[in-house]
Amino acid sequence: MNREQLVGLIKRKRSFLCVGLDSEIDKIPTHLLGEEDPVFEFNLQIINATIDYAVAYKPNLAFYESRGLDGMKSLHRTMDYLANFSEQCFSIADAKRGDIGNTSTQYARAVFDSKASGFNFDAITVAPYMGEDSVSPFLMFKNKWVVLLALTSNKGAFDFQLTEDAGGERLFAKVLRTSQNWGTPENIMYVVGATRAEMLAEVREIVPDHFLLVPGVGAQGGSLSEVARYGMNNDCGLLVNASRSIIFASKNDDFATMAGSEALTIQLEMENLLSEKGIT
């Protein structure tokens, strides 16, 4: 999916919600455990219940890899099902990959090249530590995106991401500034955590045009209106992720209904924020 299509989707659905499919088998409703593939059945019902309110889905691969081949089968089934909605949603492999050049090419094929791997994600999260040649192989794929880690929402972000260099620039800012030369706002987004919404203003000074993927709203405590206030640009430029607060809104038979209801609540708030910004 290209940028124009993504922006069109946001305007059409009046939403910039990304649903994180962090579908840990120990947390899904127990009545699903009798299904042949409980995690796929859970995801299918979550997708059906939220597809009108969400513009993106983001499975974190850890929750699938932890179950070995069975988990990867659940993920393949989920993405095959999501392919039915390929015009209606953007998909992000939350994988936080990154390796030397020829190896990153393999990781890119693993998520982007359906003939090779069976997956056809629109985007992948990538860690910047290994620099340009670990990122650029992902950018060789047309209409595919890198979502580069810049400022994450966890406590460990303080360990290195906020380190100031000799010129007073913090590492996450250097990542933003430097990596702009590796691609364009048409194929690079950045992860910026919502738990530091005020820092979005600083991020926007460096990358005014890029999309930002913002985790940390909901279970991690970030505020949606603050994120929009500091982070929204004229194309919206935001995908705000919520995972547990939506998919685990209820642990009972009504989990899908409750997930849909939670997604609708967020979508309505997003609709207001888009209108306030004059994005129609």
Add this chain to the structure above:
Amino acid sequence: MNREQLVGLIKRKRSFLCVGLDSEIDKIPTHLLGEEDPVFEFNLQIINATIDYAVAYKPNLAFYESRGLDGMKSLHRTMDYLANFSEQCFSIADAKRGDIGNTSTQYARAVFDSKASGFNFDAITVAPYMGEDSVSPFLMFKNKWVVLLALTSNKGAFDFQLTEDAGGERLFAKVLRTSQNWGTPENIMYVVGATRAEMLAEVREIVPDHFLLVPGVGAQGGSLSEVARYGMNNDCGLLVNASRSIIFASKNDDFATMAGSEALTIQLEMENLLSEKGIT
């Protein structure tokens, strides 16, 4: 495998060679392509040919993930086969993972918890960008190791890893210094590229006791004697990886013989280096 066992292995085999099983299907000998699982068959023959000369094996997961479920099956078969030699070699999942705490726990289960995922690796490579809480979940597993990226062997290492902070400390050095408090030399190793062997001296000043995983010898051009000169400690403290120079030493029927011969050549050089250091 714990540190004492690893050091014992190095002394017994007179080797600190790690064989990188970067078994790209497009590069394996064509006569194997008729096998049910060509990559597994390739790995099996490589392991058989090198097991006397190598103390560790390191599949890079990218080369398996790029083939989807088929690739993951090849990796499972490979690791199941390698389990026959569990007393004779250390195993590293070269995955370069790292995510927020509860997600890193899932990644740890994906490689360490055989009941959950089917994999029982001894170690995993982890990227440090997200800080302590992205690394520490891996350290909760007994006799399992994190191999943390410090200074990598690719060009992109210059983008951020060598950035000096306000106090004159470079990022890779800060990673080494800071992360020492997250674990011990019994459960943390570091990746330090051989293409900058002279920097191993600087690394050793910060982490005198830790094992270092050194890629970049062979195809990437690093020198083994330089690595030993600057990087070896009294427990050896080195695992030197070679991938393509061994596994793709020949593309013909004799690939396994040639891989064994290449591994033996390196082992003999390592034996000399261990003797010179008085490690017996």
